[in-house]
Amino acid sequence: MSWLITGGAGYIGAHVVDAMRGAGERVVVVDDLSTGAAARLPADVPLVRGSVSDRALLDETLAAHGVTGVVHLAARKQVGESVAEPLTYYRENVHGLTVLLEAVAAAGLRRFVFSSSAAVYGTPGDGGPVTEETPCLPQSPYGETKLAGEWLVRAAGRAHGIATVCLRYFNVAGAARPELADLGAANVIPMFFERLGRGEAPEIYGDDYPTPDGTCVRDYVHVADLARAHLVAARHLAGREGGDLTVNVGTGQGASVREVAELVAEITGRREPAARVRGRRPGDPAQVVAAAGLARERLGFTTRHTLAEMISSAWDGWRLHHPGL
DSSP: OEEEEETTTSHHHHHHHHHHHHTTOEEEEEEOOSSOOGGGSOTTSOEEESOTTOHHHHHHHHHHTTOOEEEEOOOOOOHHHHHHOHHHHHIIIIIHHHHHHHHHHHHTOOEEEEEEEGGGGOSOTTOSOBOTTSOOOOSSHHHHHHHHHHHHHHHHHHHHTOEEEEEEEOEEEOOSSGGGSOOSSOSHHHHHHHHHHTTOOOEEEOSOSSSTTSSOEEOEEEHHHHHHHHHHHHHHHTTOOSOEEEEEESOSOOEEHHHHHHHHHHHHTOOOSOOEEEOOOTTOOSEEOBOOHHHHHHHOOOOOOOHHHHHHHHHHHHHHHSTTO
């Protein structure tokens, strides 16, 4: 098969490209490079620069590269930004997906993997492990667009005979190799690195949540594990005609933001200055930890990496891209 990977030059997307190529799959990437970097991709991977909202570009790409399936990662993904710019998020994440699915249906493709998010759950009521049956009550426009995307993917799949998998993944961290590391500072671990590199205190947003130490609790998943989940999902679809599956991708273990800050200090050797607390950010739920059993049952997928491995590999990548630390 030949797979189109949208957003394939991004942090997660480049890891998906790496995993799928390593397993012998043929891939082509569409990315507008608004947050991605062409340098993340091997020279022999075709890169089509453009938006998933460009129907003509999609039609041409699907035909020219003999695409038989799609892994869709291209999206805006910052919770706080989505609260400030909801129209942008609905345009990019929902309208863009609509155009992509139109192109997929018109081309007669039958395989589609959708990059969703644990943000669809919002704040689960009992604070226990989140199963795929947990009610979805997103607390941000970002989470809303991911949930709407799932609805759209499943509806289009049923209408056009497209077999689909929606992957609801939790907080992504780490790097398979230093050169593929997260270059931005929007996620908590690189945010800590950025401030430590400037000699500033890491910032924790809120310490009055109903959690053991008052800070948000999250399930962190290594990006290499997540990339492998996309490969497993794509291969799950290879012999199927129709049908849909939605699964969590997480470790099933939670860590608080304060615990992450302490582990970052230990691994980097930078314990001063100590983390400082600021007010809560809008849209942040208190605790979200995956129940990971369905992915194991239906896809045979389990994670392999620890939080310490995530932070250590992310730090190696951060230092590569920030010499002199």
